[in-house]
Amino acid sequence: MHFLRPTIGGLLFACAAHAQTPPQKTARAVRIIGTPPSIDGRLDDAAWSAATVISDFVQKIPVEGATPSVATDVRILYDDDALYVGARLHRTDPSAIRTSITRRDGDSDAEVFTVSLDTYLDKRTAYSFSVSSGGVRGDFYHSQDSEDSGREAQFDPVWAASARVDADGWTAEMRIPFSQLRFNAGAAQTWGLQLTRNVADRAERAQWVLIPVSAAGFASMFGQLEGIVGIPPARRLELLPYIASDLTYRANVNPANPFNDRAGARAGGDLKFGLGPNLTLDATINPDFGQVEADPAVVNLTAFEVVFDERRPFFIEGNELLTGRGQSFIGRPSWFYSRRIGAAPRGVAIGEFVNAPQNTTIVTAAKVTGRLPSGLSVGALAAVTPREYAETFTTGTDSIGRIAVAPPSVFGVLRLQQEFGSQQSNVGMSLTQVHRTLDARGGLDQLLTSNALAGGADWKLRYMQGMYEITGWVGGSYVDGDAAAIAALQRSSAHFFQRPDQDHISFDPTRTSLTGTSASLRLDKNAGRFTLGGIQVSTRSPGFEINDAGQMRSGDDIDFNADIQLRDTKPHKNFRFINFGTSTQAGWNFGGIRQYLRFSESGQITLHNFLRFNASVTKHIASLSDDLTRGGPLIATPGAYQLTAQVTSRANVPTTWTARTVYFDDDFGGWRWDATTGLSIRPASQWQASVDPSYSRSVESRQYVSTRAGGNSATFGSRYIFSFIERSTLSARFRLNYAFTPNFTAEGYAEPFAASGRFYDFGELPSPRASALRVYASQKHEANGTTTIADGSDTFSLPALDFNRLSFRSNLVLRWEYLPGSTAYLIWQQSRADLGPAGQLINPRDLWDATTRAAGDNLFVVKISYWLGVR
Numbered sequence: 001m002h003f004l005r006p007t008i009g010g011l012l013f014a015c016a017a018h019a020q021t022p023p024q025k026t027a028r029a030v031r032i033i034g035t036p037p038s039i040d041g042r043l044d045d046a047a048w049s050a051a052t053v054i055s056d057f058v059q060k061i062p063v064e065g066a067t068p069s070v071a072t073d074v075r076i077l078y079d080d081d082a083l084y085v086g087a088r089l090h091r092t093d094p095s096a097i098r099t100s101i102t103r104r105d106g107d108s109d110a111e112v113f114t115v116s117l118d119t120y121l122d123k124r125t126a127y128s129f130s131v132s133s134g135g136v137r138g139d140f141y142h143s144q145d146s147e148d149s150g151r152e153a154q155f156d157p158v159w160a161a162s163a164r165v166d167a168d169g170w171t172a173e174m175r176i177p178f179s180q181l182r183f184n185a186g187a188a189q190t191w192g193l194q195l196t197r198n199v200a201d202r203a204e205r206a207q208w209v210l211i212p213v214s215a216a217g218f219a220s221m222f223g224q225l226e227g228i229v230g231i232p233p234a235r236r237l238e239l240l241p242y243i244a245s246d247l248t249y250r251a252n253v254n255p256a257n258p259f260n261d262r263a264g265a266r267a268g269g270d271l272k273f274g275l276g277p278n279l280t281l282d283a284t285i286n287p288d289f290g291q292v293e294a295d296p297a298v299v300n301l302t303a304f305e306v307v308f309d310e311r312r313p314f315f316i317e318g319n320e321l322l323t324g325r326g327q328s329f330i331g332r333p334s335w336f337y338s339r340r341i342g343a344a345p346r347g348v349a350i351g352e353f354v355n356a357p358q359n360t361t362i363v364t365a366a367k368v369t370g371r372l373p374s375g376l377s378v379g380a381l382a383a384v385t386p387r388e389y390a391e392t393f394t395t396g397t398d399s400i401g402r403i404a405v406a407p408p409s410v411f412g413v414l415r416l417q418q419e420f421g422s423q424q425s426n427v428g429m430s431l432t433q434v435h436r437t438l439d440a441r442g443g444l445d446q447l448l449t450s451n452a453l454a455g456g457a458d459w460k461l462r463y464m465q466g467m468y469e470i471t472g473w474v475g476g477s478y479v480d481g482d483a484a485a486i487a488a489l490q491r492s493s494a495h496f497f498q499r500p501d502q503d504h505i506s507f508d509p510t511r512t513s514l515t516g517t518s519a520s521l522r523l524d525k526n527a528g529r530f531t532l533g534g535i536q537v538s539t540r541s542p543g544f545e546i547n548d549a550g551q552m553r554s555g556d557d558i559d560f561n562a563d564i565q566l567r568d569t570k571p572h573k574n575f576r577f578i579n580f581g582t583s584t585q586a587g588w589n590f591g592g593i594r595q596y597l598r599f600s601e602s603g604q605i606t607l608h609n610f611l612r613f614n615a616s617v618t619k620h621i622a623s624l625s626d627d628l629t630r631g632g633p634l635i636a637t638p639g640a641y642q643l644t645a646q647v648t649s650r651a652n653v654p655t656t657w658t659a660r661t662v663y664f665d666d667d668f669g670g671w672r673w674d675a676t677t678g679l680s681i682r683p684a685s686q687w688q689a690s691v692d693p694s695y696s697r698s699v700e701s702r703q704y705v706s707t708r709a710g711g712n713s714a715t716f717g718s719r720y721i722f723s724f725i726e727r728s729t730l731s732a733r734f735r736l737n738y739a740f741t742p743n744f745t746a747e748g749y750a751e752p753f754a755a756s757g758r759f760y761d762f763g764e765l766p767s768p769r770a771s772a773l774r775v776y777a778s779q780k781h782e783a784n785g786t787t788t789i790a791d792g793s794d795t796f797s798l799p800a801l802d803f804n805r806l807s808f809r810s811n812l813v814l815r816w817e818y819l820p821g822s823t824a825y826l827i828w829q830q831s832r833a834d835l836g837p838a839g840q841l842i843n844p845r846d847l848w849d850a851t852t853r854a855a856g857d858n859l860f861v862v863k864i865s866y867w868l869g870v871r
Helices: 008-019 046-050 319-323 441-446 483-491 844-852
Strands: 026-028 058-061 072-078 082-090 112-118 126-132 137-142 160-166 169-177 188-199 204-207 223-229 237-249 263-275 279-285 353-355 364-371 376-385 388-393 401-406 409-420 425-436 451-463 468-480 513-525 531-540 557-568 577-588 594-606 612-620 623-625 635-637 640-648 655-666 671-681 687-709 718-741 744-764 778-781 787-791 794-798 803-819 822-835 855-865 868-870
Touching: 046 072, 072 188, 072 223, 082 112, 112 137, 112 169, 126 160, 126 169, 319 364, 319 376, 319 409, 401 441, 441 483, 468 483, 483 513, 687 744, 687 794, 718 844, 744 787, 744 844, 803 844, 822 844
Parallel strands: 026 223
Antiparallel strands: 058 204, 072 082, 082 169, 112 126, 112 188, 126 137, 160 169, 188 204, 188 223, 237 263, 237 855, 237 868, 263 279, 279 364, 353 388, 364 376, 376 409, 388 401, 409 425, 425 451, 451 468, 468 513, 513 531, 531 557, 557 577, 577 594, 594 612, 594 623, 612 640, 623 635, 640 655, 655 671, 671 687, 687 718, 718 744, 744 803, 778 787, 787 794, 803 822, 822 855
16 A cells, blocks of 8 residues: 555655644634623623634544534633633534533533633643533643643533524533633733534534644644733632531341441541642542442452552542653553552451451542643642551450551652753653551551652653654662561562572562662654654563552563554545554563563554444463462463454444454463443433443463472472463443433443353472473362362362352432532442352353342442632
């Protein structure tokens, strides 16, 4: 295909063309004289007649650079308190305009008009405010120079918008208070500006400033908004107190259990205070997250933790400034993983009846975020959690015992990022600290580290408006504590220092501290019509440890990856977009052992009806694992291949769907087949329903079981026992939403989940690096589920491992924003769990059993917050 073979001359011409800066568009905001517009969506206020009309929009999709099929007129006004935006969005066929309603920030099939503001004029960050033809507001903060990557949906300022459909199309009005924005001080303001209109029923996108599909950038390509002068300074003080109460109904309650408290109440609040025009202080006391959706159900048979996304509003808003994730580095250490704050206590309490906290209480937390006129972005957070106790009770005793399960802890996070140069390059620094006040109570001093300090520097050097980037980082970590706690850390899955056949690491039970380093360098080509690519190498030393405040899977890694993408962003006769990619990934430990090597080929094509097809094939080369034996010697991993295919329908229409399948096969007899589908329908403007079923069936050829004494000298006197495991998993996520108005919604979520596993063909590693197990000749499965192994003169028993787990999680949330920024919630959460026949494969009836047969708990919560804003 000739369009995928650019010549050197063509590339040089493209680079030269990219380097040329097109004339920048400029719009002007007009100060309101008299009464400001009422935000009712009518555009009939006299003030609008003084505004300059902006109408020179350009089509981006479907035909880049063409004249839009629909006209758009925009006017911008301001007064001392707010920016006002009015838009007339013309249609010759107004009956075709969809007016679907969702909750705030929800996607739908309605038209959407968006105003994006680069208030710092840093050509990197931006705020976006949108309103749909159904009157639904949306707001996002863009922490990097990208429309989608790094977009923060939890940005929820207090502002107003309204829309109306009429005979000429539809109209929209917005009022964006200056108190909800951050910008540089000064008598005259010049901001970056972008205006966008998405016409979903025509699959059309029009922009005021055309940002080509092949470009890498968003805010850096905005036009300018001028004319805003004399804005008085704002105090920007907001208070959001709340009260909440809950009532729990538990299934199968034992009358002897003294911990069956059903009712509870709590209060707390948030504060937001402007530290000048550039920085914002957010603080919370006793935060409540009762309205947050539960994590999905999983069955984890690995040695590593399952990482879930943050869902708590306080920690999501501004998270990009704290984590630096807007930098989009591949594989960079997660210096700050906010779910460490308020996580489940690590201590254990044992008793006939135990009342243990599910999460650590957050007494208070505060953060400062913003950007200074010098281009320095700031993110700082501090949080305090108290000592937590579990209560225990044994029948026949008269007292309730208390045991400490979490120590008092202080968390600190600091992130600084300085922008420089005309290309918005930047250099950053991250620092995290955790201090725990430990003593012998609950044995926590032997379980947890006392102090953890980690951090590093990173950089992003941009060239040609982000077409080329050089990124990287260098950092380190330090933890200390009791020798028993550091010994446990050395033996943990993140390190496995006890590996007997690796001489580059060693286990030292007397150590009271651990240090490590990490570094990386990457080169990327991010833009261009025909080619993209990147190459990277990164390292994490054996002692690198950031899991107190951050998150990492393991240290002792040297990783390499490279990829090249051949594509064409210009529509052709038979398709809109096409892309072919090839990539390779490889990894070694610091002893030079190759842990993985794989090669991938992928392809994507988007048709003119926006139906998208993706496919890939990956070849895994046989290697060696230094963690599969969980602290034991190396074991061989098989060669394998994986096939993936996916098809996705056009977005933003009343019915959307997707389907994906994966097949995996390895040389040791393992295989996996996954099938995932999704369907979303909108039968009426106020209703939306979706279901996302998934099924997985697999045989894993190297499932770790246990390590036992009595092995031969080749395996250092231990038996490293593995098995085959036949697994099946079936789940479905159901959502049903009804919007009474954009500010009053009912949202239902339910997830039945069923998973099974059957262990068979037990064997042990005969020698380091072996690819075949020595399967035990005598394996007797007992009636109680255990397995008796006879190996020569030795006989031992393995515990019952087969499982069949059923669960059902659901919640129903009524959400009413009864005043701007003030919200009331009524919540019903349900959690059910049960067991099926151990090892039996899952079938669709098991989902019904999980929903109806399993016993469970019901939680009812009422929460009311009230917003108090002082300009």
